[in-house]
Amino acid sequence: MPERREFLLKTFKSLGLAATGGLAWSGFIEEGRSAPLILRPPGALPEKDFLASCIKCGMCVEACPYDALVLAKPGDSKPVGTPYYTPRTNPCYMCRDIPCVPVCPTGSLDKTLVSEKGEDGELRLNINMAKMGIAVIDREICIAYAGIQCDACYRACPLIDKAITVEYTRNVRTGKHTIQAPVVHSDACTGCGLCERACVTRKASIFVLPKEIAMGQSSERYIKGWDEQDEERMKEATEKVTTQTPRSGRKALDYLNDEL
Amino acid sequence: MRKYKYQIPRRLLQTGILFVFFGGNAYGWSVLRGNLSSARVFDTIPLSDPFAVLQSFSAGAVIASDAVTGALVILLFYAVLGGRVFCSWACPVNMVTDLANRLRRLFSLDSVWKSWDIKRATRYWIIFLSVALSVILGVAAFEWISPIGALHRGIIYGFGFGWTLVLMVFLFDLFAVKNGFCGHICPLGGFYSIIGRFGFLRIGYDREKCTSCMKCIEICPEKQVLHMVGRESGAVVSGECVNCGRCIEVCDDDAVNFINIYSNKIHTKCKEG
Numbered sequence: 027m028p029e030r031r032e033f034l035l036k037t038f039k040s041l042g043l044a045a046t047g048g049l050a051w052s053g054f055i056e057e058g059r060s061a062p063l064i065l066r067p068p069g070a071l072p073e074k075d076f077l078a079s080c081i082k083c084g085m086c087v088e089a090c091p092y093d094a095l096v097l098a099k100p101g102d103s104k105p106v107g108t109p110y111y112t113p114r115t116n117p118c119y120m121c122r123d124i125p126c127v128p129v130c131p132t133g134s135l136d137k138t139l140v141s142e143k144g145e146d147g148e149l150r151l152n153i154n155m156a157k158m159g160i161a162v163i164d165r166e167i168c169i170a171y172a173g174i175q176c177d178a179c180y181r182a183c184p185l186i187d188k189a190i191t192v193e194y195t196r197n198v199r200t201g202k203h204t205i206q207a208p209v210v211h212s213d214a215c216t217g218c219g220l221c222e223r224a225c226v227t228r229k230a231s232i233f234v235l236p237k238e239i240a241m242g243q244s245s246e247r248y249i250k251g252w253d254e255q256d257e258e259r260m261k262e263a264t265e266k267v268t269t270q271t272p273r274s275g276r277k278a279l280d281y282l283n284d285e286l
Numbered sequence: 287m288r289k290y291k292y293q294i295p296r297r298l299l300q301t302g303i304l305f306v307f308f309g310g311n312a313y314g315w316s317v318l319r320g321n322l323s324s325a326r327v328f329d330t331i332p333l334s335d336p337f338a339v340l341q342s343f344s345a346g347a348v349i350a351s352d353a354v355t356g357a358l359v360i361l362l363f364y365a366v367l368g369g370r371v372f373c374s375w376a377c378p379v380n381m382v383t384d385l386a387n388r389l390r391r392l393f394s395l396d397s398v399w400k401s402w403d404i405k406r407a408t409r410y411w412i413i414f415l416s417v418a419l420s421v422i423l424g425v426a427a428f429e430w431i432s433p434i435g436a437l438h439r440g441i442i443y444g445f446g447f448g449w450t451l452v453l454m455v456f457l458f459d460l461f462a463v464k465n466g467f468c469g470h471i472c473p474l475g476g477f478y479s480i481i482g483r484f485g486f487l488r489i490g491y492d493r494e495k496c497t498s499c500m501k502c503i504e505i506c507p508e509k510q511v512l513h514m515v516g517r518e519s520g521a522v523v524s525g526e527c528v529n530c531g532r533c534i535e536v537c538d539d540d541a542v543n544f545i546n547i548y549s550n551k552i553h554t555k556c557k558e559g
């Protein structure tokens with residue numbers, strides 16, 4: 027029996043070691059993965075798929091003529107070896123031929139996400155379709171919102187008048203001037219970050235965040251009746267849904283009067 | 287010179303590959319672009335690390351054909367060649383662990399510190415763990431912590447804190463376990479052991495010429511593969527042999543040599559021995 031006992035002990039020892047190692051290892055990975063503020067190159071797959079497929083070869087980095095892209099190094103607190111860019115210092119210049127995308131061997135940067143069908147039915151690269159992130163504005167710090175004339179971000183934007191427009195409102199403080207404030211439009215903004223780089227405040231008042239972080243998500247039940255396209259969704263409604271709450275059984279007047 | 291007739295070309299190749307990659311990034315040379323994870327030769331032939339691609343697949347990624355083709359090219363190349371040629375002729379970590387080993391010998395550390403007893407088969411467990419964790423976590427698990435990646439990416443794009451990983455491997459090999467990382471832990475080495483099992487380029491041993499000095503066993507980073515030395519003529523069949531040729535270099539009696547294991551000559555030799 028001692029042989030068998032020894033065998034069992036050894037097996038448990040190995041399993042224990044493997045489990046400990048595996049746990050430490052996955053803890054380390056989870057730690058590094060919780061870096062949601064990372065901005066990926068144009069045409070990147072959704073973050074989860076991107077992390078699974080990117081082989082960390084750096085070919086996108088080498089292809090970028092502006093050296094905007096870098097591979098995350100250990101210590102950057104980003105998933106090690108994956109490409110990203112930092113708009114304030116080195117934004118994406120939205121190259122027309124998007125050299126960083128077709129070189130990707132794994133398809134982590136997907137051409138079809140930044141291509142459009144031309145009239146001849148062929149796919150053509152179009153950098154304006156990129157969705158790397160979205161610029162958001164700190165309206166309390168942005169000097170344009172304070173009534174000081176500045177349009178640095180507006181002029182820097184490659185999609186000027188589409189991704190950023192300037193909106194004119196009355197300056198109620200002086201009573202005789204205009205506030206000319208930049209406004210970002212999420213349908214057009216690619217997240218390139220040229221605006222962030224151009225911003226004149228010490229720390230940029232307009233900055234790029236990943237879309238999932240910066241944007242909310244509406245629920246199906248809100249329909250803008252004044253928007254014809256949105257109104258169409260009414261037709262999809264199939265059944266009448268009544269929300270049940272603990273108060274649903276009683277009349278409003280009754281429970282409102284309860285406290286009296 | 288004869289003592290280094292393989293070591294010099296090995297080091298030249300290992301550093302050369304890194305140099306060409308570095309130039310690809312820094313000066314736009316087109317010979318090799320990318321790094322050891324995935325690359326392109328003259329902007330056409332794709333090459334990829336098959337173990338990294340395997341992990342990506344396990345993580346549930348849909349991988350474009352370029353990387354898959356590249357992985358097959360590399361897989362086929364090393365499968366035909368045999369042994370762990372990647373380890374001793376291409377991998378930069380090999381230079382680090384060889385240096386640790388050299389220092390161990392120089393200062394006779396083996397007699398001072400008893401090595402930990404880790405099984406050489408640990409690497410196959412780590413392959414299994416790499417794949418299992420890739421499935422569970424949805425990322426290529428070994429690539430995430432690989433000191434090999436940290437080293438070649440470090441040299442090509444800048445280190446960050448990556449050098450700490452490499453230093454860890456160095457210290458582990460120097461103080462803790464002899465041939466610790468490459469001989470026991472590294473799953474990529476284990477992967478190539480499996481791939482290179484049936485390749486043609488192997489080490490042949492001739493009992494007739496051997497004077498039993500055992501220098502080859504002493505120098506070999508994977509001693510277990512030379513079990514026939516002193517006993518009978520034959521060839522190394524284990525895929526764990528890194529094909530570094532150190533045994534050939536240290537042998538004064540021409541008893542060890544690279545051979546084509548499928549040639550008839552060795553078969554008769556084996557029978558004689």
Ligand code: SF4
Nearest residue numbers: 090118119120121126
């Ligand atoms: S579009 Fe141009 S500037 Fe932007 S990341 Fe790609 S290569 Fe670099």
Ligand code: SF4
Nearest residue numbers: 080081083084086130
């Ligand atoms: S080219 Fe593709 S696989 Fe290589 S680092 Fe860039 S995104 Fe990752």
Ligand code: SF4
Nearest residue numbers: 183215216218219221
């Ligand atoms: S608003 Fe900023 S991030 Fe968006 S496209 Fe314009 S410059 Fe780029």
Ligand code: SF4
Nearest residue numbers: 373377379468472475
């Ligand atoms: S065992 Fe691993 S680290 Fe060592 S040489 Fe082989 S691949 Fe490189």
